[in-house]
Amino acid sequence: MSTSDKEIALKDLCFRMADDDLILGHRNSEWTGLGPILEEDIAFSSMAQDKLGYAQAFYSLIGKYKNSTADALAFTRGEKYFTCCRFVEYPIGEYDFSLMRHFLFDNAEAIRFDLLTYSSDTDLANLAKKFRSELKYHTMHANLWIEQMGNSNEETNLRMQSSLNTCMPQALGIFENGCNENKVLSTGIFKGEKFLRDAWLNMITPLIEKSGLKIPDIETQTPEFGGRMGYHTEYLQPLLDEMNEVFSIDPNAEW
Amino acid sequence: MHLSGITMMEQTLIMNTQIDNDTDIIPLELIHEKLEQVKDPEIPTLSIVELGMVTKLESTPGRNIKVRITPTFAGCPAVDIIKDEVKKRLSELDPTSLEVDVNFDVQWTSDMISEKGRKILQEANFALPQIHNGLFNIEVFKNVECPFCQSKKTLLKTTFGPTLCRAIHYCNNCQQSFEQFKPV
Numbered sequence: 001m002s003t004s005d006k007e008i009a010l011k012d013l014c015f016r017m018a019d020d021d022l023i024l025g026h027r028n029s030e031w032t033g034l035g036p037i038l039e040e041d042i043a044f045s046s047m048a049q050d051k052l053g054y055a056q057a058f059y060s061l062i063g064k065y066k067n068s069t070a071d072a073l074a075f076t077r078g079e080k081y082f083t084c085c086r087f088v089e090y091p092i093g094e095y096d097f098s099l100m101r102h103f104l105f106d107n108a109e110a111i112r113f114d115l116l117t118y119s120s121d122t123d124l125a126n127l128a129k130k131f132r133s134e135l136k137y138h139t140m141h142a143n144l145w146i147e148q149m150g151n152s153n154e155e156t157n158l159r160m161q162s163s164l165n166t167c168m169p170q171a172l173g174i175f176e177n178g179c180n181e182n183k184v185l186s187t188g189i190f191k192g193e194k195f196l197r198d199a200w201l202n203m204i205t206p207l208i209e210k211s212g213l214k215i216p217d218i219e220t221q222t223p224e225f226g227g228r229m230g231y232h233t234e235y236l237q238p239l240l241d242e243m244n245e246v247f248s249i250d251p252n253a254e255w
Numbered sequence: 256m257h258l259s260g261i262t263m264m265e266q267t268l269i270m271n272t273q274i275d276n277d278t279d280i281i282p283l284e285l286i287h288e289k290l291e292q293v294k295d296p297e298i299p300t301l302s303i304v305e306l307g308m309v310t311k312l313e314s315t316p317g318r319n320i321k322v323r324i325t326p327t328f329a330g331c332p333a334v335d336i337i338k339d340e341v342k343k344r345l346s347e348l349d350p351t352s353l354e355v356d357v358n359f360d361v362q363w364t365s366d367m368i369s370e371k372g373r374k375i376l377q378e379a380n381f382a383l384p385q386i387h388n389g390l391f392n393i394e395v396f397k398n399v400e401c402p403f404c405q406s407k408k409t410l411l412k413t414t415f416g417p418t419l420c421r422a423i424h425y426c427n428n429c430q431q432s433f434e435q436f437k438p439v
């Protein structure tokens with residue numbers, strides 16, 4: 001029997017979400033021990049833990065159809081099989097970059113999960129219902145910091161503005177269609193990336209303005225696409241090598 | 256049948272009049288007792304029953320037990336430990352088959368903590384999560400009551416505490432930090 005459209009759509013979307021969360025979770029965890037203040041160190045570490053939890057659940061859902069495990073799906077696929085957006089791959093940089101990425105990505109993810117609570121797939125809708133309540137803490141954290149840093153002094157404002165300018169084309173890459181976007185829409189799994197992008201812009205625009213920052217003209221931005229099709233930045237492979245180091249030496253290692 | 260402390264749990268005891276041997280079905284009370292011995296590794300006075308993590312309990316003829324558990328947080332590292340502990344405790348009842356499912360079919364919220372659970376949290380000097388019925392925003396973190404001196408002259412320091420389920424506040428009255436079990 002051929003694979004149903006719904007299954008194809010579900011796997012496509014779940015891989016994109018799981019890969020985003022795995023890679024961004026890994027990046028967030030790189031702040032552990034390095035945060036500018038203790039509370040922020042812990043905040044990024046906690047958010048990393050949450051993201052890995054979402055990734056694990058999405059991989060497990062795919063695993064039900066592919067007869068595989070979350071670990072195998074996370075750790076044994078080659079770089080070109082990853083469909084995360086390029087935005088999540090970039091190194092953590094300075095704190096202003098990490099904060100801005102956190103703000104732009106997590107607001108998109110929060111709306112995504114809200115929309116997914118209406119998914120035609122019950123398992124996915126159940127996960128979304130759970131995760132969106134946790135994600136509220138991520139967006140509260142991000143929105144507060146963006147507002148405070150944007151309005152604090154000239155230097156913080158300049159830094160946040162410069163990070164926003166850098167991040168915007170990368171962030172628009174979140175909304176690149178997947179290989180099976182038409183099936184995602186036709187099966188009612190999700191309302192689609194275009195819908196999400198518009199809702200996201202409506203959400204973040206007033207928050208950015210309230211923070212004393214200027215949102216770059218969206219019409220003139222070239223979204224950084226490629227990630228959803230397996231074309232990644234030079235930063236992904238080294239990250240995978242590091243992440244998979246133990247697993248590739250001993251797949252059954254326990255710690 | 257009355258089982259205390261359980262508000263959200265579906266419980267099924269499939270009675271079969273044909274069965275004259277009453278040891279063939281494990282009473283829910285016994286299963287309950289065992290589950291109450293399984294504690295949250297991060298708050299060792301609080302059981303998974305009081306936390307509201309047990310969302311389904313089934314005991315059927317032939318000494319079969321089915322339990323469903325929902326994680327408090329998606330990334331909670333204690334889930335595997337809890338699952339193993341549930342299996343260990345319930346095995347003591349000598350079931351023929353034992354199924355422990357961990358999934359998100361029922362999504363945990365802090366509203367599911369039982370009255371007894373809230374009392375235990377208070378005794379452990381936690382500020383309680385506000386009952387929110389699914390709706391809350393950053394406002395609920397303002398002026399949370401200090402568990403030490405009951406003052407409301409308090410400030411939220413961070414919503415990300417030492418574990419995923421804890422926020423940290425500071426009391427300006429008794430000048431101590433305190434932890435709150437987060438509303439989720």
